[in-house]
Amino acid sequence: MLDKNAIAKRIAREVKDGMYVNLGIGIPTLVANYIPKGINVMLQSENGILGMGPFPFEGEEDPDLINAGKQTVTLLPGSAIFDSAMSFGMIRAQKVDLTILGAMEVSENGDIANWKIPGKMVKGMGGAMDLVASAKNIIVAMQHVNKAGESKLLPKCSLPITGLKCIKRIVTELAVVDVLPQGGFKLIERAPGVSVEQIINATAGKMVAEGEIPQMIID
């Protein structure tokens, strides 16, 4: 079973040289720490940055320079700043190559729910609905089961939808799972020490596991 950092490490392997990448709040933010050396990417933050850098050194934080999670950040050489309309303009126009975000539920046809639990948690969708409606390549980083032990990979989302048929790949503490174009999950890799049976048991949606399922390579 992977911890949050290991999930981020595994996802970092999906990031290719030259990509423009948008990282959501939570585990996706951690991905930036594990992008392999020699891979040059531009991180997009939807509040208006391309070329976002790491957190500032103590004492160098600037209240005018934050990321979409409202955290103080820095800029890398060659970065650009723009307004929110242009930021979502480049997202809608599919200029961003890869989007990594968290989810509460993903269904076997690729629907995602991550913005609202009716009567309980209503924080809003932020930029998630815009991202999932337009991004050509979305990876979800999430726990396989929720705190109550219920699977988050479902035949159908039970929570209000953020976007339809948009998720292609999910990385959890147990597995790498793809959403098949015709619907259904496909097991791609398993976390070290986790069996195929364990993963299938933790998945409520239909899961295909063909042949020998390789173990994830993390480092």
Next chain:
Amino acid sequence: MINKTVKNADEALRDLQDGMTIALGGFGLCGIPENCISALVKKGVKNLTCISNNAGVDDFGLGLLLQGKQIKKMISSYVGENAEFERQMLSGELEVDLIPQGTLATRLMAAGYGMPAFFTPAGVGTEVAEGKEVRRFKFNGTEKDYLMEYAFEPDFAIVKAWKGDTNGNLVFRLTARNFSPLVAMSGKITVAEVEQLVEPGELVADQIHVPGIYVHRIFQGAMYEKRIEQRTVRKKN
């Protein structure tokens, strides 16, 4: 009038009345019009509809207006940092319209570009689409559904810029830009408070983010706290 200068926030907001719709710039607490928010608290206007990406925190930003129950309705994309907001929303005291962040930005932009409506894929198949016109377009190599969204038409638009000149030209600093240029374009009356008010000619013409034609009133803010919401740092080795 080409000279847009007013004395202070009170004068800039003198005719802002109960029940009006106001759009405010800022992302979280970054780039919010601190002086105008304080003036609205002092003025005590009520039943406001506020268009703003976020709703501040409990004791700063729009949270100050929420505490005084001055807001009737919030139109935002994300409101996760404010316990009083959540309380008022769940108890039904506060109406809340949550909309996708890009839709929010573009509805403001559309107002300033003179476009009554536009189409976006954000929210198709979700609660956000309820009651909205859906059109199918072939665009960018694929055919899919889009929602029609309308431009905002706020009575007042209120922003904070880094620098502005007396003609109302505005320049923003780093990510304090965020929604502010779009908000500035949207107002029937647009108020800009600036950290530094300068004379015409002191800003470089081709580096201006909002031309003064969109701005009706400008003043230099008395004080800026610029509170940081999430102070994240790394240690020097």
